Amino acid sequence: MAISATLHCLTGCAIGEVLGVVIGTALGWETAPTIALAIALAFVFGYSFTIAPVMRAGLGLGAALGVALAADTISITVMEIVDNAILLLIPGAMDAGLDSVLFWASLAIALAVAFVVTVPVNRAxxxxGKGHAVVHRYHH
Known part of the structure; x- marks a missing residue:
């Protein structure tokens, strides 16, 4: 169950990351604000993918937020450091347009590498008894 909760968090994080990079690119933003938006949305979506099922299990919003913060902060932080570093290291990735194979391939590679790095962190x-072990009793 805890690994399942981890996958929910990483899925939310990835959705937020993709949305942030897509929105920033579509609006023609520079790299720094695009990455800032991607990171912010990764945390919002990552936490929300944990908060919703925890609230369905009976916790109030405040308690569910506390559980999500305890369970997801390290995971999302690692994922965001890795995937944004990869995007910055791939030449032209942050300057590629939404209609570019380079844009989408870079994003896919960055998320894949981040996932591979983050799953063992979550397992550790x-x-x-930390991370998503905190969520284990709430996920059904």
């Missing part, structure tokens, strides 16, 4: 946290 779960083994220590």
């Amino acid at each position: 946290l779960i083994r220590r």
Whole structure:
């Protein structure tokens, strides 16, 4: 169950990241504000993908937010550091347009690498009773 909760969080994080990069690129923003938006949306979506099922399990918003913060902060932080670093390292990725294969391929590669790095981090946290182990009793 805790790995399932981890996947929910990483899915939300990835959705937020993609939306942020797509919105920033579509609006013609520079790299820094685009990445800032992507990071902000990754946290919003990552936390929300944990908060919703925890609230369905009976916790109020405040308690569910506390659980999400405890469970997801390290995971989302690692994912965001890795995927944005990859995007910055791929030449031209942040300047490519939405109609570019480079844009979408770079984003896919960055998210894939970030996922591969983040899952073992989450597993280590779960083994220590941290991260998504905190959410385990609330996910059904």
